[in-house]
Amino acid sequence: MTHADPTSIAGKRFPLRDSFTHVVIGAGEAGIAAARAAAASGERALLVDEHPLDPGLFGLDIPYLFGGRLDASTRQAARMEERIVAARPGLLQAMEEGVEVAIGTAAWGAFVKGPSSRALPVRMLGLADRDAAWLVGFERMTIATGARDVALPFPGWTLPGVMGAQGFDAALRLYGAFSGRRIAIIGGGALAQQAEAAARGTGLDVALRVAAPAPLRILGREEVTGLAWQQDGAWREAACDTVVLAVDTVPMVELPDLLGCAIGWDPAHGGFAPVVDAQGRSSLDGIAVRGEAAGTAAAQRAAWLDLALAADEALVCACEEVSAADLRALRPPRYLAAEGPEAGLARLGPPNQDQVKRLTRAGMGACQGRRCRESVHALLSRERPAPLASHRAPLRPLPLSVLAALEEDPALRANWTGWFGIAAQWLPHWEPAPPDAEYIGGRLSGGDVVK
Template sequence: MEDEDVVSDFHAIGEKHTKADEHTDILVIGAGPAGLAAAITAAKAGAQVMLVDENPLGAGLIGMDVPLLFGNRWTAAVQNQGRMLEQVLTANPGLEEAFELGIDVRLGTYAWGAFTGGPNLRSLPEPVVGLADETRSWLVGFRRLIIATGARDLVYSFKGFETPGVVGALGLTSLIQTYAAFNGQRIVILGSGDLAIATAAMALDAGYDVAALVEVRDAPQADVSALVARGVAIVTGHAILEAEGNAEGVTAARLAPVAGGDAHSLACDTICLAIGAVPVIDIADVVGAKITRNQAGAFVPGSLPEGVSVVGDAAGLSPDALPADADAYRMDWMRALMTTGGQDVIACSCEEVSRRDLLDVQPPRYLAAPTDKHNSLAQLAEDGPVNQDQIKRLTRACMGPCQARRCREQVAMIMAIGADRPLSSIALAGYRAPVRPLPLGVLAAASETPGMVEGWNVWFGIRTQWVPYEDIGTEREIERAGRMAHF
């Protein structure tokens, strides 16, 4: 048969997938203790290993609180990537051994997606991870993937939450220990468990002042005697009512008794949320892991695709790092914040969704859409289990550029309160790639193969989509699509 007689099969998806730009035996995402240990062990066994870590972060991601709650409390040093890289290497001495073993270490590189063969991906040439840095995005093929993405801050909002100086415990630790770029001095810490105590001790050791630990329960949740001996006040039975401040940032934490009474202000320039931490499971979710809740109430990866492993905090925080009644403790904080602060506090900053909007299942106010006064989470729960993905579509909560890092958990807690359901019954909202914000300039550099470009407008098998773009609106469209033509 002559070449001119060959007719292209528009249904075929061969050559439509982008091939990997690089390949490695083992790809490890995350250079924390667990990721480093996995990479070093594999390298010593003779495997070809690539180790990627998003640190040092670009100033743009830090400004979006990705992946931690940095709260606009950093110095101009974060703009100097050379200095930031030196700080990361100094703070993580295990990287030196990784380099010596010949591990391909990529710093300042983040994973935005991971894909293996499965539903809708059976034609994928090989398992790949999408990586990006400040200038480009590319794909790396792998034989085994080890996810060691760690944990992120558990975030609650309150009046003045967006004032510069409201940070998370992990964000504060990163600014002080990893980057040496913390722009504050006097800190009020919310929480009194192990995370709060460790954060306070770290800040004191680094030369900062810790004014107080604030706890909504009537007693501290761990041994605070060492902090008391160092002059830290322990304020129990109180919740944060407001972050007082000005254009430059926080000036005081206004605290209110949970049981009622007069509020008072405590001078500080930083308010640190140290109530809890959350395993980072976004990559595990998009690669196809079955996500489950563990006994501590955290969503963690369960069964995994072949060739994929999850290690460290991403697999579930150590029981030692969580209170025995983790769900109840988190809900005590949420109820206390709603009791003292009311329902008009913004729960989702990106989309301007308030606690009341969630409870009444209303669209965000910036849409100026008609509201239905008969809606409520309680009414919705009568029709079946409330689902966070459903609420996301109805209210736009968790749909902003921070990708729900600042609101996912508290939205679930408000849903549980509004629907009068246990927190454990609220299903996790799904993740989608890209799991990191990707600048358009980074994506623009992606190249398309001739096979991808050919017939780009007639994919997917929808009948009218098989009409080439140049034929739409012509007699040729009728010949191809018949009565389903556009005219």
């Protein structure tokens, strides 16, 4: 006998706030150009950008490594919106040409028909601002989310005052809210040169730039007070209140990966990058990737990461307190009081970052792996590049107050117990759950172990 699965999405309604022919994610130069081109061709276009951010995300270093160096002006939402529009004059042109623009709005997910979602009625984009989350339908999408920072886990890298090049640029150019005064820059390529030029152009004191890979120590107890680096066998120090990590950036591949676009390892374009043709078209019909989201400059981080990860005590995942030694030994979280396999990573077989995440919790913290992905990948890629760590929705942290405002079909809401680990999840869908059932360690209260 065939039983219908009530937890399936087949036949369920997904309330959409609106529908668009073309949605563009990211309002940098590439995104604005794509949105204007879509509107000019007669498409109904929506341009979305997550800036200005909810101030709470700055502390989580999402989407950039902000390092606690933005001042209190970022809490003034209206002023920040004015700053974003002033920094990106193309936004006004796009609006005048018929593009619908939503700033301060993050894309937390996108969903298309695929092997595990054949019953999805239409292509959907999940959006959220500070107050609510909602869904919109779309036919085509251009992803122009840009690049994110690469952290280097040298001693002291988690101190307030350690920023990435993208976070530093956003603090200066987008928000006009940088609170540091004297900076040190790490990196020898164009990214570091741009950061130095921007700093000097705004009157900041640049203490030094460490261009060649070298052992580093970031000094300070409560926040950054200086930088120490090794040169000619001796340690040198310089006072500063901010350290800008400007060795590399990597394409933001969260959304393309979530959608199912092909992603390849391409060090010439920053590392993992979407596979696109000359027009930016991805492997998924109707999905394009443009700008730095499709590829950045050639990766230069390998030598720096080798130096940073050489010490066993290097703190790779700050959110979950996972060290380089923990990862090499595949050591479970400390609260389990257990050891990893005798041979550590060598016992794992072909390296897989998702598996290592489950075993050690590296990458499972509030930053969603943005601060440690490259370090973990480097540790797993000693013989050959490890595969990409997968991405799942929501791609941005969403407060419960925002999720609660998401309009939902009552038929979907009725099956929350099948999705959120409540007792009935562990019963076949054709069996009713006991009244007031409680899931405790593999058992339904009052019943047998659920097979």
